[in-house]
Amino acid sequence: MRELKLFLGPQHPGMHGNASVHMYVEGDIIKKSYLLPGMLHRGFEKGMERHSWVNNISLIPRVCVVEPDINEMAFAMAVEKLAKLEVPERAHWIRMIILELARISIHLMAYGGLGSPTGNYTIMYHAHADRNRILDIFEKITGHRVYHQYIVPGGVRKDLPVGIEQDIHDFLDDLESRYTEYRDIGIENPTILKRISDTIMLPEEVVWELGVTGVGMRSAVNKPYDLRKVQPYARYDQVEFDVPVSGYSDARSRVNIKLIELTQSIRIIRQCLEKMPNGDVRVPIAKGQSMRWTVPKGHAYACVESSRGEFGYYMVSNGGTHPYRVGVRGASYPQGLLGIEKYLPGTRIDDAALWVDTMGVCSPEIDR
């Protein structure tokens, strides 16, 4: 049989983001594959060196489009480590609410994205409609729908608006009441169930070899390896939640874990709204001359658990008004590049889109 070269993406409906999977196929079996990023490369790491510490706040949410708050949190934590800032108590709880709302939104988006490779678009419309309600809540809190620029070094930009608690409670109740419906139209649907069961398996040794973190890792190693539990940041050590795990990593168990994480996020947000104290939300930094604010010399690595895994910022300061070097550790870097190159050969063409969807590969994060 003749070997063909196929490009999957960036315009393919089953692909996510601006990246292309190049595949050499024989029949419908992939023989060799690699990801071609670089279509979106915007040079963030160089750009951040040319902006002051405070100016960078507007640049970082653009690193990953669908989950901007994770970038803000990792950046803020790294700067706080360098500048030894103490964040007010209330800001920690507000940050957790924002991060968990973002996690729900991206899990919904990934779950809806399951519709395109499997050919069942109903899930996508349901999930995106609910995601839209989260964006409405974000708009009320931060003034922006997608790029929030809300979590800043030293706290959060402003306090929660009056009455937002009720909106969040309404949304969570509604989402919870429709949870079984989500399961029914999605992974309990016999067609999709057959399509995603026992496909693109990820054995445990491959996880360590590639360096996969997040849902991909937890679905394979059967241990609750989650940065929120292992290295708790903000106030994750003061709330109760479970980390779903599995010892058999096929596409179905990964999607299942994402769905269970939705319920855990709902649990966390409810506890946050209950336990949140009153008080300041921000430490003022360099009042009146924030552009000339300097951070002491040093280097710091701060990482948070994104929906795709460990997301970190490595930051170096030489005592100036600008960062000397900022390195972004994208969570989808290992499974996106090495995973596609090493692990897709041997599977079928249509499984490539399932890999990209269920492993959560976010291409702007690879390009950055």
Add this chain to the structure above:
Amino acid sequence: MNSVEFARELVESKFQVLKTEVVDQYQISFEVTRDDVHRLLSMLKQAGWIQLSYLSAIDWLEDNEFELVYIVMNWDKALHIQVRTRIDREHPEMDSVLSIFPGCKYYERECHEFFGVKFPGNPDFEKQLILEEWDDIPPLRKDFDPRAYSDAHFAKREYEDRHTVLNNQSSKQKQREARKERITTIGKGGRK
């Protein structure tokens, strides 16, 4: 004994560490010489730090050195270890750690692309994120000036491109006119 102290004893008993820095309870950083990096990383892998989280370089232009940073993670001990080392900036070369951490392949490739650091042992170094025909200084080095490639550069390139297109157009137009002329003369000749 908590995990930071454990890691500190483990490393400092067997290696000559130039500088140790405890960042916080979840992170510790060791600076070692270039020759020790391989041995240290393989020892850490045996001790349970089996995942490479991050690998990158920092350009210290004033010291004429590159600093390489490897961050490895042990989930059971909940500890990130940074292994840092300095290499010469004139001949930046570091043995690849591909045999220890297979996941480092693309990190090293990116390091090569953006800093020009060579990693013998890593099989392929094709350009991935920047242009293939790029022959200038690697862009994340400090002596690379992005302003050289800002508006003026692209305006000039656009001007040239547009003019080549215009020239082509004009030549095509000339061809078209010549053809028309030929046809008309032939036609006229025919009539005569």
